[in-house]
Amino acid sequence: MSSTHAVRFAAVGLDHAHIFGQVAGLIDAGAEFVAMATDDPSAAVAVSMREQYPDVPVADSPEELVARDGIDLIVTAGVPDRRGPIAVAAMLAGKDVVTDKPGCVSLDQLEEIKKAVDSSGRFWSVTFSERFEVPSVIKAGELVRAGRIGTVVQTLGLGPHRIGDRAHLSGGAGRPDWFYDKARYGGILTDIASHQIDQFLWFTGARTAEIVTSTVGNFGNPDEPGLQDFGEILLRSENAQGYIRVDWYTPAGLGTWGDGRLMILGTDGYIELRKYVDIAGRDGGDHLFLVNQEGTQYIDCSGIETTYYADLLRDVRERTTTAAPQEHTFETMRLALTAQQQAAVRGAAR
Structure with a gap:
């Protein structure tokens, strides 16, 4: 990917209002918002997202969108217990992942995420917005x-x-x-x-x-x-x-x-x-x-x-983890779960 390539991202999981900041941050940094999908389209956050971004297509299901070609990055603020599985599926489909905190809800989920990072070469970033x-x-x-x-x-x-x-x-x-x-x-x-x-x-x-x-x-x-x-x-x-x-x-x-x-x-x-x-x-x-x-x-x-969101886009292009070192993110969630x-x-x- 060249340094001038617009990173294309999709939002999968629209259950927590932190998704608004994540999406806005990525767009402001220069990314292209290409699609969204969620488990519960009737959730207040999902309804508001469709109203705020009426020109962004809505996919039939999270699974279909995660597997879709032509997407570089998946961002999620789904129900917390869904964030780990969404991240694993996205990385195994060749996409980097940015997830609202907590990035997962169990040590078992964290281990699955680590395995997906290792096998896919993609990164998993948790948006510690504070x-x-x-x-x-x-x-x-x-x-x-x-x-x-x-x-x-x-x-x-x-x-x-x-x-x-x-x-x-x-x-x-x-x-x-x-x-x-x-x-x-x-x-x-x-x-x-x-x-x-x-x-x-x-x-x-x-x-x-x-x-x-x-x-x-x-x-x-x-x-x-x-x-x-x-x-x-x-x-x-x-x-x-x-x-x-x-x-x-x-x-x-x-x-x-x-x-x-x-x-x-x-x-x-x-x-x-x-x-x-x-x-x-x-x-x-x-x-x-x-x-x-x-x-x-x-x-x-x-x-x-x-600079978090700009750093993320550079990480997608250059295959680095400057926004948050991967081991730091793993250790933060390990300590929280422990x-x-x-x-x-x-x-x-x-």
């Missing part, structure tokens, strides 16, 4: 790699969410049934906490880590025991430690879906990110606070460029 699509995280990475806070020894990642967030519902009346079925969404640590694990590995430079302890619970939604509304992880690598807390408790009074934060502790300073909101403070998102031996600094990161599998269960969760 890093790839957040300018303040990109800026923090630049500061860390420039040595502005010394050696990173710990990250503290907070990932609160709101069940009734309208943007994620895509105009629907409420969350779909699979949202409350652990077997389908994979559990709160597999799902949300994979973001924070990705950031721990990236900021600390660790290639691998271990789960020290993990917990899941349902403390606020006893009528939906399949929903895990709280989760935490303590993890460590050879040179760093991490703590993660995720939940579904964001109150209606907050102006966005979650007060996502990341704190990065170094031997010579620290960074705090207020990714989506600075409560009772500055407007907008992407706020970065840097404290080191030279003083305290605030950086507005809203204008920082993100934390979920080992987690103590509390409250009404089952």
